[in-house]
Every structure is written in structure tokens, then in C-alpha cells.
Amino acid sequence: MTARGPQWRVLPVALVLWGTVLGAAGPGTGPGEGTRADEYRVKAAFLFNFAKFIEWPSSSFSGTTTPLQVCVLGVDPFGSTLDDTLRGRAVAGRPIQVRRMTEPDRSCHLLFISTSERKRLPLITEQLRGASILTVGEDDGFIAAGGMIELISDGDNVQFNVSPLAAERAGLHVSARLVSLAANQRHASGGRR
Amino acid sequence: MTRWFEDASIRWKLTVLMAATTAMVLTLAALAMGTYEVVTFKRALEQKLTVVAEIVGRNSTAALAFGDASVARDVLAALGAEPSIELGAVYDNDGKPLASFVAAGAEAVIPRTPGEPGNRTSAAGMTVIRPIVLDGERVGTVFVQATLGELRARMLLFGGLTLLVVFTCAVVGLVLSAGLQGRISQPILDLANTARLVTSDRNFSLRATPGGRDEVGVLVQDFNRMLTEIERQDHQLRQQQESLTEEVASRTAELVSANERLTVSVKRVEHYAEQIAQLTALGQLLQSCVSPDEVFGVIQDAMPGLFPGDSGSVTILKASGNLMETMAAWGTNPPHQRVFAPDECWAFRRGRPHLVTDASSPLRCAHLTPEDGPTTFCVPMMAQGDNVGILQFNFGSAVHGEQADATASEQSTRTRIASALAEHTALALANLRLREALRSQSIVDSLTGLFNRRYLENMLERECRRAVRSKRPLSVLMIDVDHFKQFNDTWGHDGGDAVLRELSTLLRAHFRGDDIACRYGGEEFVVVLTEASIENAFARAEDLRKEVHRLVAEHRRQPLGSVTVSVGVACLPEHGVSPEDLIAAADRALYRAKDAGRNRTETASVSAHALARFSDPGLA
Missing domain, CATH: 3.30.450.20 (PAS domain)
Structure with missing residues (x-):
């Protein structure tokens, strides 16, 4: 871990740049400005990329081209960024549908749970038990509360933790490649390449 | 490479x-x-x-x-x-x-x-x-x-390994092939060696060692067969060469002998040519002779050159016609009998050349003696149908022809030349006779170019008659050189002749037109002056005498001294009307002039008889 120290310092810059590219940058935001909008553009791209490394059980979709439901629960921190980022894109041939809701819906495939729902997080996880829904949150302790992917932002630098176990329980398969990128898994697997 | x-x-x-x-x-x-x-x-x-x-x-x-x-x-x-x-x-x-x-x-x-x-x-x-x-x-x-x-x-x-393998293989191959190639190359080398020996020694009896039945073996067999063939042809060629050499030698010998014969022929031809040239020159010489003695001298001189080794003579029929006399002889053995009768010679009798090669022959001329040799040749000298005499030859042994056949041709050549020579001589002699005859018949004196005495006599006869007929005078001058004998004695006959020639030149100049100057004989001259009176004639005679006195005759660029003449003058009709009378009168007058001291003119004394005869026909 000490050996990796220097590398970690390089990473945030790379991620910021990456986010800048991937999210079609909105007006008024320049690179290197640690604005909220930039942070969420990166996070929106993350959501899309997570979808690519997750395998949903076939029962989650009624057809091969059934849209992938990306839902935002609670107060939406993205604004239009999420729609902009995901517009016209597809995952495994499925178009993406963005929905916003105040109550969890089991028809969602990927559910972003806003920090506004922090207090009832255990309840929500309880409600979603048995449903193959990838839950993404940005609260510290989101995984501990039963969430699957926890976005960690440190200014511009966006990372994530993942709980493959929680995902397995929901019937989702998380690609090892994604797992290997997770901050918590890096810590756990240590020197594994 | x-x-x-x-x-x-x-x-x-x-x-x-x-x-x-x-x-x-x-x-x-x-x-x-x-x-x-x-x-x-x-x-x-x-x-x-x-x-x-x-x-x-x-x-x-x-x-x-x-x-x-x-x-x-x-x-x-x-x-x-x-x-x-x-x-x-x-x-x-x-x-x-x-x-x-x-x-x-x-x-x-x-x-x-x-x-x-x-x-x-x-x-x-x-x-x-x-x-x-x-x-x-x-x-x-x-x-x-x-x-x-x-x-x-x-x-x-890989490359290194390859190189190593290649090198090793090459070395191994070299070693192996060095041993194996002998199986192939040895027969070829043997063949090459044999071929070299054959070439260097020219020995076609050599043979290559026969090997197997492969290509080289076949080559060796063919080579040996070829050698056999070459050996056979070489042998044949040598034989042909030998026969050819012999033939060439015999041909060369023939050629050499032919060449020798040709050389002899050429020599002979050259000799003939020389003889012909001599003959021609001799002919010209003979034509230039002015007397028979000169002819004989020329022949005597030329004969030894024309007929070397031979002897001979010129024998002439004397004027009497019953005697042959040798006039010239040449060589070491000329005919011995110099005077004989014409009948004794076959050639003379027959008028044809007569060659006798045998001393015992009955056809041998009677005028020949045993000393004259076995081969004699007589040629008649014929000219204008007259037999003038004979040329006699005692032929010596052949000088130019070393061989028998050459002797015969040499003989015929000699007889031919002798015949030609006889003709030349006869012609020359005949010419001389003719010239003599002509001279005797001539009207011109050969020495002075003046008319001769004979002409004078004819002319005077004619002129006298004409003068009588026309009753005109005619004078005759008789001129004699004073002391002419002294000129002859002092200067010889040539000197005398010179004086006569000078005088006659003067006469020709002095008397022209109808006047006629003649040489009367010796140092005597006669001038006929037609239509000249006695006075006239005397005057002209005096003129002449004076002119002669002034004459300076030269002989061989030396003055001969003073020449004078004495003149006798006679006139028709005073001294006669016939040539004889006139000449006689003039002669008498001349004697008087001589008696009176020479270098003077005298007129003949008048003959009354003659004068009367002249005046008879009616002069008055």
C-alpha cells in the first residue's frame, strides 16, 4: 500500500479529465474548476459505465431490447446532466430510460439513492430485497447500510467502493474488472494485479 | 576467371x-x-x-x-x-x-x-x-x-551453423571427390596424354588404353580408330610425297637441260645477229668501194671476223675469160691453188653454191688440194647474170656448235652467210664495172665538173656546122697550165688536182652563156666561144690569162704558188671550119705561146686554104 502512494496522487487528475470528456460538458464549466456540476457529470458517466460491468438476470428484462431503467430516488443532484450524459446511449443493446422518483420502484435496474434519503436507507434496502436492482449512493456508509456501490468524491476526484456480495445477493453479477477498480477492493485485494 | x-x-x-x-x-x-x-x-x-x-x-x-x-x-x-x-x-x-x-x-x-x-x-x-x-x-x-x-x-x-555445415560438407566433398573423380578423369587424362604424345612425336602408331563402355570408353575407342585412319593416311601421304619429290626432281632436271639448250640457242641467235650486223656493215662498205682492189681488201679484212676459224679466198674470172685468179685470201689455211681454169670449179660451172664435206668425194672441185681440208664450200659470185668469180671457203672444225646437231645448223648458217656475202661482193664488183662504163660514157669530167673531151668533140662538130651554116665566127681557146708537172712533183697528185679544180672553177665563172669550157685531158682545157671573132676571142683569152695569174690556189690550207696558163686561140673560119682543124690550130698556137715563154696568148696563123674554103659558099 505504501508502494502505491504516489500513484494515488496521480489518479484524481486522470479521473477529472476523464469525466470532462465523457460527460458532454455543460456551458459555463471549465476544466479544473472543482464545481459541483463537474463532479456530477463524472458521476453520471460512472453510472453509465457501472451498467456496462453489471450483469442483470434475464428475468429483469421482458425482452432483449427492453430499456434499461436508470432511476434517481429522492432529491436529484444531477439536474439535466444525467439526461444529457445518457441520452442516445445504450448498454448491451438496450436503450436507457431515466426516471426520477420519491419511492423506490422495483422496475428500476439501476437506482441512484440521493443523500436526501440517507435516513431511510435501511428501509429502502429492505424494500428492494429480492429485486435485481443495482443501488448506487454517495453517502458515507452506503454499503454498510446495504447499498452496493458507493461513490466517493473528494473534490474533483471521484472514486467508488463496491460490495460484490450485496450485488450477488440481489442476483446481480459484478464484473471482476469493475471490482478490481473499486477503492475498497483495492485495499482488500492489496497487491493483486 | x-x-x-x-x-x-x-x-x-x-x-x-x-x-x-x-x-x-x-x-x-x-x-x-x-x-x-x-x-x-x-x-x-x-x-x-x-x-x-x-x-x-x-x-x-x-x-x-x-x-x-x-x-x-x-x-x-x-x-x-x-x-x-x-x-x-x-x-x-x-x-x-x-x-x-x-x-x-x-x-x-x-x-x-x-x-x-x-x-x-x-x-x-x-x-x-x-x-x-x-x-x-x-x-x-x-x-x-x-x-x-x-x-x-x-x-x-542459424547462419553460423549453416556456414559450418556448408564448409564441412565442402571439405568432405573435396576429400571424397578427390578420390572419386579419378574414376572419371583418369581415362580422360590417359587419353589426353596419348593425344599429346601422338602430337609431339608424330607417332600415329600409339593407342590409348581402352576403358569401360561409358562415353569416355567410346571416346577412347573412336580416338584409337581415328589414329588408325590417320596412320594409314599419313603413310599414303608420305608415299605420295616421295613420288612427288621424284617427279619434281626429274622435271627440274628437264627444265635445267631445256634452259641450257635455250641458253645455247640464245647465244647462237646472238651470234647470228652479230653476223648479220657485220654482214650489213660489210655490204655498205662494199657498196662504197671505188675499185676492185678496195673490194678485195674489205673482204680480206672482214672475213676472219665473220667466219672465225675458217679460211677462204676471193677468186675472179680474168677478163680473158679462161683463167681464175685468187685476188684475196684470209685465215690460217686459205685455198692453196691460186690460179686455175674456170671449169675446175663445180660452183662456177653450175652457177650454184657447192658444199663438199668429204675429201674423197668425186664432187670435190678439181682446184682443191688435200691441204684444203675435208669441208669446202664454193659460192659463185653472180651479178646481173654474169659470173664474176667464186668465193672459196675451207671450213675449219665447228667452233660455236659443241654438239653434232649444232654443227649442222652452224654449217647451214655459214653457207647462208657465205652465199649472201658472195652476192654482196658480186654486186659490188658489178657496180664498179658499171660505174667504169658509166664514167666512160659520161660527158662531165669527174674531177673538174667541166665537160669532157668526148662531149667537146660532139659539141664542137655541131657548133662548127652551125657556124658555117649561119656564117658566123667561132673561136676555140686551148689552155694549158704552165709547169703543171712541178705542182704534181711538189704537192703530189692531190696538189695537181687542186690546181685543176681551182682553174676549172675560174673557167666556169669566166665563161658563161653559150661559151663552153671543157677539160681536154690532163692539164689541158678547151673553151669554145660561139660567135666570137678572133679579136674578141684573143681579148677574152688575155682577160682569162691575167685573171689566172692572180689566182692563188690552195692545197690543204697551203698556197700552191703562182699559177699561170698559156693560151692558143683559133677561129672559124680563119683557121679552119672542122673541129679537128680548129683544135689543131689552137694547139699549134698554144705551142707557140709555150715556146714564147709561157703565160701568154697566141693566135693561130691564118691558113689561107681554110679561109678560102670558108669564104667559098659566098661570104663576100
Whole structure:
């Protein structure tokens, strides 16, 4: 871990740049400005990329081209960024549908749970038990509360933790490649390449 | 190079060929194997790199998706397991390198941009570039480059091994072929050696050692057969050459003898030509002779040159007609009988040349003696039908013809020349006679060119008659040189002749027109002056006498001294009317002038009788 120290310092810059590219940058935001909008553009791209490394059980979709439901629960921190980022894109041939809701819906495939729902997080996880829904949150302790992917932002630098176990329980398969990128898994697997 | 190779021995050529062939085959095989090796190696390397790039690409998709360079670096670090790979990189969609791998010790540098996907091989190495696709979307590019150092090392090793093998094989081949080529080259070398011996010694009886039944064996057999044929032809050629040499020798001998004969002929022809030239010159000489004595002298002088070794004589029929007399003789053995009767000579009798080659022949002329030799030849000298005499020859032995046949031709030539000579001589003698006759019949005196006495007599006769008929006078001057004998005695006859010629020239100048000057005989001259009276005649005679006195005659550029004449004058009709009377009267007057002291003119005394006779026809 000490050996990796220097590398970690390089990473945030790379991620910021990456986010800048991937999210079609909105007006008024320049690179290197640690604005909220930039942070969420990166996070929106993350959501899309997570979808690519997750395998949903076939029962989650009624057809091969059934849209992938990306839902935002609670107060939406993205604004239009999420729609902009995901517009016209597809995952495994499925178009993406963005929905916003105040109550969890089991028809969602990927559910972003806003920090506004922090207090009832255990309840929500309880409600979603048995449903193959990838839950993404940005609260510290989101995984501990039963969430699957926890976005960690440190200014511009966006990372994530993942709980493959929680995902397995929901019937989702998380690609090892994604797992290997997770901050918590890096810590756990240590020197594994 | 090729030249040198062509000249090299077959033994050596075979060895070199075998070694070269071995080396060539091995090199070609090695080349093929090397090429195969390279191609295979490259293909394997390419495959390997493709697989590696594919793995790296797939393993980098997440890292690319989340821009995680460290993960990508981890993935690329796996390339270190493959020693041939020296570079590896993952680029994002913008072509920026996300992570890279550089093998330890590699000098290559990661390109700033990935470049077009594909496989490339360059001097730097083999490059494989692949797009990285995630869920159908291209998310980046993977770049892998392997060094070809291993290939080079392999090729080096392979090349070294090949060289070693080729060299070893060449050496082994050389050693083996050095032993084996003898089986092929030895018969050829034997054949070549035999051929060389045959050529150098020209010994066609040599034969090459026959070998097996292969091409060389057949060649040896054919060569031997050829030698047999050459030997046979050579023998034949030698025989022909010998016979040819003999023929050439005999022909040469013939040619030499023919040449000798020709030389003799040429000599003879030259001799004949010379004789003919001499004969011609002699003929001209003879024609120029003014007396028979000169003719005889010329012949006597020329004969030894024309007939060397022979003797002879010129014998003339005397005027009496009953005696032959030798006038000239030449040579060492001229005819001995110099005077004989014409009947004694066959040639003279028959008027034809008479050759006798046998001393005992009955046809031998009676005028010949035994000393005259066995071969005699008489030629009659005929001219204008007259037999003038004979040329006699006592032929000596042949001088120019060394051989018998030459003697005969020599003989005939001599007789021919002798006949021609006889003709020339006869002609010359006849000419002289004719000239004498002509001289006697001439009207002109040959010495002075004046009319002669005979003409004077004829002319005077005629003129006298005419003078009588026309009753005109006519005078006659009788002129005599004073003391003429002294001129002859002092200066010889030539001196006297010179005086006479001078005088006659003066006479011709002095008397012209109808006057006629004549030489009367000796130193006496007569001038007939037609229509001149006695006074007139006397005056003109005096003029002449004075003029003569002034004359200075020269003989051989020396003055002969004073010349004077005495003149007697006679006139018709005073001193007679006949030529005889006139001449006699003038002569008498001349005597008187001489008696009176010479160098004077006297007129004849008048004859009354004559005068009366003249006046009779009626002068009065």
C-alpha cells in the first residue's frame, strides 16, 4: 500500500479529465474548476459505465431490447446532466430510460439513492430485497447500510467502493474488472494485479 | 576467371564442381530453411503479439472506462513476462496514453499517438495495434511492440551453423571427390596424354588404353580408330610425297637441260645477229668501194671476223675469160691453188653454191688440194647474170656448235652467210664495172665538173656546122697550165688536182652563156666561144690569162704558188671550119705561146686554104 502512494496522487487528475470528456460538458464549466456540476457529470458517466460491468438476470428484462431503467430516488443532484450524459446511449443493446422518483420502484435496474434519503436507507434496502436492482449512493456508509456501490468524491476526484456480495445477493453479477477498480477492493485485494 | 577455369585440368574441374555443387545445394537448402524460419518466427510472433494485445485490451476496458491508469498499468505490467515485448501502451479514445510499459533495457520510446490499428514490421521491431472495444463501443487503443532481436540472434546462430555445415560438407566433398573423380578423369587424362604424345612425336602408331563402355570408353575407342585412319593416311601421304619429290626432281632436271639448250640457242641467235650486223656493215662498205682492189681488201679484212676459224679466198674470172685468179685470201689455211681454169670449179660451172664435206668425194672441185681440208664450200659470185668469180671457203672444225646437231645448223648458217656475202661482193664488183662504163660514157669530167673531151668533140662538130651554116665566127681557146708537172712533183697528185679544180672553177665563172669550157685531158682545157671573132676571142683569152695569174690556189690550207696558163686561140673560119682543124690550130698556137715563154696568148696563123674554103659558099 505504501508502494502505491504516489500513484494515488496521480489518479484524481486522470479521473477529472476523464469525466470532462465523457460527460458532454455543460456551458459555463471549465476544466479544473472543482464545481459541483463537474463532479456530477463524472458521476453520471460512472453510472453509465457501472451498467456496462453489471450483469442483470434475464428475468429483469421482458425482452432483449427492453430499456434499461436508470432511476434517481429522492432529491436529484444531477439536474439535466444525467439526461444529457445518457441520452442516445445504450448498454448491451438496450436503450436507457431515466426516471426520477420519491419511492423506490422495483422496475428500476439501476437506482441512484440521493443523500436526501440517507435516513431511510435501511428501509429502502429492505424494500428492494429480492429485486435485481443495482443501488448506487454517495453517502458515507452506503454499503454498510446495504447499498452496493458507493461513490466517493473528494473534490474533483471521484472514486467508488463496491460490495460484490450485496450485488450477488440481489442476483446481480459484478464484473471482476469493475471490482478490481473499486477503492475498497483495492485495499482488500492489496497487491493483486 | 572463366579462361583460367577452362584451362584447368579435368581432375581439378571435377573436384571443384562437386564441392561447388555440394556447397550450392546446402546453401540453397539453408536459405530455404532460413526463410521458412524467419517467416514462421514472424508469424508466431505476430500471433503472440495479437493475442497479447487482445488480452491487454480486454483487461483494460474497465480501466479505460473509469480512467484508471494504475489498473491499466497493472495489466500492461504483465507484458514483462514475454521477453521479446519491449513496449506496450493503452491509449484512450483521444489518443492519449493512459498507461504504458517499457521493458527493462529497451531503448524504444512509446509513440505519442497509437496510430492506425494493424500489424507492422519494421527495423525497430514488430508492432501490433488493436482497438479496445467495450460493449460495441471503441473505448481506446492498445499498442504492443516486440523486438526482433531474438530473430536476429536466431538467424545469426542459424547462419553460423549453416556456414559450418556448408564448409564441412565442402571439405568432405573435396576429400571424397578427390578420390572419386579419378574414376572419371583418369581415362580422360590417359587419353589426353596419348593425344599429346601422338602430337609431339608424330607417332600415329600409339593407342590409348581402352576403358569401360561409358562415353569416355567410346571416346577412347573412336580416338584409337581415328589414329588408325590417320596412320594409314599419313603413310599414303608420305608415299605420295616421295613420288612427288621424284617427279619434281626429274622435271627440274628437264627444265635445267631445256634452259641450257635455250641458253645455247640464245647465244647462237646472238651470234647470228652479230653476223648479220657485220654482214650489213660489210655490204655498205662494199657498196662504197671505188675499185676492185678496195673490194678485195674489205673482204680480206672482214672475213676472219665473220667466219672465225675458217679460211677462204676471193677468186675472179680474168677478163680473158679462161683463167681464175685468187685476188684475196684470209685465215690460217686459205685455198692453196691460186690460179686455175674456170671449169675446175663445180660452183662456177653450175652457177650454184657447192658444199663438199668429204675429201674423197668425186664432187670435190678439181682446184682443191688435200691441204684444203675435208669441208669446202664454193659460192659463185653472180651479178646481173654474169659470173664474176667464186668465193672459196675451207671450213675449219665447228667452233660455236659443241654438239653434232649444232654443227649442222652452224654449217647451214655459214653457207647462208657465205652465199649472201658472195652476192654482196658480186654486186659490188658489178657496180664498179658499171660505174667504169658509166664514167666512160659520161660527158662531165669527174674531177673538174667541166665537160669532157668526148662531149667537146660532139659539141664542137655541131657548133662548127652551125657556124658555117649561119656564117658566123667561132673561136676555140686551148689552155694549158704552165709547169703543171712541178705542182704534181711538189704537192703530189692531190696538189695537181687542186690546181685543176681551182682553174676549172675560174673557167666556169669566166665563161658563161653559150661559151663552153671543157677539160681536154690532163692539164689541158678547151673553151669554145660561139660567135666570137678572133679579136674578141684573143681579148677574152688575155682577160682569162691575167685573171689566172692572180689566182692563188690552195692545197690543204697551203698556197700552191703562182699559177699561170698559156693560151692558143683559133677561129672559124680563119683557121679552119672542122673541129679537128680548129683544135689543131689552137694547139699549134698554144705551142707557140709555150715556146714564147709561157703565160701568154697566141693566135693561130691564118691558113689561107681554110679561109678560102670558108669564104667559098659566098661570104663576100
